Amino acid sequence: MMVLKAVSLSPLHGYGVLLRIQQISGNRLEIQQGSLYPALYRLEHEGWIASEWGQSENNRKAKFYRLTAAGRRRLHTETEKWNHMADAIGAVLSAKPEEV
Numbered sequence: 296m297m298v299l300k301a302v303s304l305s306p307l308h309g310y311g312v313l314l315r316i317q318q319i320s321g322n323r324l325e326i327q328q329g330s331l332y333p334a335l336y337r338l339e340h341e342g343w344i345a346s347e348w349g350q351s352e353n354n355r356k357a358k359f360y361r362l363t364a365a366g367r368r369r370l371h372t373e374t375e376k377w378n379h380m381a382d383a384i385g386a387v388l389s390a391k392p393e394e395v
Contacts, residue, residue: 296377297324298334299362299370302344308357309335335360343369 301307301315312335313326338344343366351357362370 296370296373297326298331298338299343299366299373302360303362303367303370306349306359306361308349308351308359310357311351312360338366341369342366 297316298312301312301319304315307315309328309332313328313331316324316326335344335346339346339360343363344360345363346358346360348356349359
């Protein structure tokens, strides 16, 4: 879900996805490259992202990923699920003895 969100903001190459997630999270989250690239492959295989070759900031050839329409729908669905789960967990963690 975080990868989908990162590429929904702008097309990014793989390393750019890592940096974007770190930036957005205030350096609280770090994705390992060893798990990112298989995830990008899987997301592209599912049709949620698409890629094309381009030039990176340092003029190297890089594969840039962007969100597809199907990916936008998936991101919306997964975000709703996450928010629902986070609300439920918050309710459990904030429960008081007199409320049960």
